[in-house]
Amino acid sequence: MARVVKVEDLKKTYLLGKxxxxxxxxxxxxxxxGEFVSIIGPSGCGKSTxxxxxxxxxxxxxxxxxxxxxxxxxxxDNQLAxxxxxxxxxxxxTFNLLPRMSAFENVELPLIYGYFSxxxxxxKSMQMLEKVGLKHRAEHRPPELSGGxxxxxxxxxxxxxxxxxxxxxxxxxxLDSKSSExxxxxxxxxxxxxxTIIMVTHEHDIAQHTKRTIHLKDGQVVTDEPVxxxxxxx
Amino acid sequence: xxxxxxxxxxxxxxxxxxxxxIGVFIVITTVSMGQGAKNFIxxxxxxxxxxxxxxxxxGAPETEQRGLGMMAAMMKSSITWRDIEAIREGxxxxxxxxxxxxxxxxxxxxxxxxxxxxxxGSTEDYExxxxxxxxxxxxxxxxxxxxxxxxxxxxxxxxxxxxxTFPAVGEQVKLNGVTFRVIGVGKKMSSFFGMDLNExxxxxxxxxxxxxxxxxxxxxxxxxxxxxxxxxAEQKIRKILLERHGEEDFQxxxxxxxxxxIDQTMGVLTMVISxxxxxxxxxxxxxxxxxxxxxxxxxxxxxGIRKSVGARKMDIFFQFLFESVSISLVGGIxxxxxxxxxxxxxxxxxxxxxxxxxxxxxxxxFVSIMxxxxxxxxxxxRAARLDPVEALRG
Numbered sequence: 289m290a291r292v293v294k295v296e297d298l299k300k301t302y303l304l305g306k307x308x309x310x311x312x313x314x315x316x317x318x319x320x321x322g323e324f325v326s327i328i329g330p331s332g333c334g335k336s337t338x339x340x341x342x343x344x345x346x347x348x349x350x351x352x353x354x355x356x357x358x359x360x361x362x363x364x365d366n367q368l369a370x371x372x373x374x375x376x377x378x379x380x381x382t383f384n385l386l387p388r389m390s391a392f393e394n395v396e397l398p399l400i401y402g403y404f405s406x407x408x409x410x411x412k413s414m415q416m417l418e419k420v421g422l423k424h425r426a427e428h429r430p431p432e433l434s435g436g437x438x439x440x441x442x443x444x445x446x447x448x449x450x451x452x453x454x455x456x457x458x459x460x461x462x463l464d465s466k467s468s469e470x471x472x473x474x475x476x477x478x479x480x481x482x483x484t485i486i487m488v489t490h491e492h493d494i495a496q497h498t499k500r501t502i503h504l505k506d507g508q509v510v511t512d513e514p515v516x517x518x519x520x521x522x
Numbered sequence: 523x524x525x526x527x528x529x530x531x532x533x534x535x536x537x538x539x540x541x542x543x544i545g546v547f548i549v550i551t552t553v554s555m556g557q558g559a560k561n562f563i564x565x566x567x568x569x570x571x572x573x574x575x576x577x578x579x580x581g582a583p584e585t586e587q588r589g590l591g592m593m594a595a596m597m598k599s600s601i602t603w604r605d606i607e608a609i610r611e612g613x614x615x616x617x618x619x620x621x622x623x624x625x626x627x628x629x630x631x632x633x634x635x636x637x638x639x640x641x642x643g644s645t646e647d648y649e650x651x652x653x654x655x656x657x658x659x660x661x662x663x664x665x666x667x668x669x670x671x672x673x674x675x676x677x678x679x680x681x682x683x684x685x686x687t688f689p690a691v692g693e694q695v696k697l698n699g700v701t702f703r704v705i706g707v708g709k710k711m712s713s714f715f716g717m718d719l720n721e722x723x724x725x726x727x728x729x730x731x732x733x734x735x736x737x738x739x740x741x742x743x744x745x746x747x748x749x750x751x752x753x754x755a756e757q758k759i760r761k762i763l764l765e766r767h768g769e770e771d772f773q774x775x776x777x778x779x780x781x782x783x784i785d786q787t788m789g790v791l792t793m794v795i796s797x798x799x800x801x802x803x804x805x806x807x808x809x810x811x812x813x814x815x816x817x818x819x820x821x822x823x824x825x826g827i828r829k830s831v832g833a834r835k836m837d838i839f840f841q842f843l844f845e846s847v848s849i850s851l852v853g854g855i856x857x858x859x860x861x862x863x864x865x866x867x868x869x870x871x872x873x874x875x876x877x878x879x880x881x882x883x884x885x886x887x888f889v890s891i892m893x894x895x896x897x898x899x900x901x902x903x904r905a906a907r908l909d910p911v912e913a914l915r916g
Contacts, residue, residue: 340911343830345829345830345910345911345914346909346910346911365834365835366834366835366836369832369833369834370832370834372830372831372832373831373832373833374832378831380830380914384823384826384827384830384914385827386824386827388526388530397827397831398831398832401828401831401832401834401837402832445831449831449832
């Protein structure tokens, strides 16, 4: 199995004034191609920090993150931006769509920072909207869409660059249970098609949809085991 | 993308642009009006026959109290008909030497009178200043001057008043009580610096000396054949007059001096107004920078989202710089359009060739781009430097 993510003794310490607050206290794990991993734990346990480090949004205090074999901990801001643009698809709890742009333009956004022709951009974006079942809503702006639809737009945006890994940060946190189920069904379908997904959540029933759960507490891995009684939607 | 950001808050964008609009407007209008004024004066001079090949001689030294050229010579002039004859003899190469003894004349013809006509005593050379001056009859001849003949070429206005539609040439009129024969009628002329040339009547210079009981020639224009000869002619005239007068109680001026003086005046005016424009642009620039900083703060979340999908610092930097330049450029173009409109309207009212100066429009264009760049750099840098994680939270 090809290794997509390797985290090695990862530490992250924040400075609050003069006080050092450790968020991650040296954790290690690996994620292979085609895995669907949930990272679970109480709030403040370092889940989001971990996701930001794996997602190249932040620099670790020490330790390393390898993405597709590249140690990204040593890269500069521009190189990290390029990795985010080529390899990482983020899905956030608050969707993080640009409210003034249409669904279509939101999906297209990562591509304008790459090297694509306008035609390629249009085709890819439409394809992804179709994949999440929102082709008919392409010209609508986020405020005109329901929560579930917005998250589907965000997933389409994550997919449009054909990422090595999808990083989801509490993707169902702002959704009702029906929409949550829909979103999880989409993630499972994507995983079945071969996508590697890491999802942060604090809800156990959401984690049940994944294949493997890493349990975090106080910035350390407590357990790392396959999901039993997995809920399969697709 | 940048224009969309402008449209999302049209009132704010418009107010922000105002400084640039005004600044660019001032620059273009001032430069173009200055150019227009110069065109106007140039047109006046050339329509009167003035050109760069002329040298003016005035019989009074330049003093602060009495001013320059003709103004000084109107009071008292040291130049006489003898001086003019000496110049004519000493410098046969000159195309023309046109002296002017000036006075006011009252015409009578039968019961009709014309009170205040402007009478110029000159020679046949005066035709070098006003081409084909006599529309009917003829102009003053050398013989008229030599024999002190009482003949007059009357202006259009005088002719209309005294003779109406009847022929004037050959008739006898009284000028300041002295009988003159009308030998010609002047052509219709536009006014020259506010002076109605249709009132001007010409008589032989020798006759004018008798009529006004003076030998002072207030103004003389010497016309050279080639512009390159102007400095030489100036020197020669100075030498002749110095020999005759023993001192420099006269002035010699080039026709182009006037344009140069206007240039100087315009230069000072342009500097002052440029300073105002610069202040306006500075205020505009500060306004844009301010609004851009607000815009960056308002859109921290957007910046975070863009960074999370792979925007590099440069991408964010240029996004905001473009926006700032767009604001400024739209303002600049509005200023250009506004100034063209105003110049067009002014041009309709005053009869001056007024066209927006291309150079000023270009300057306005580039200055507005520069203002956009200068005021956008700092806010754009702030935006680019934002930490992605923090920005996403914002």
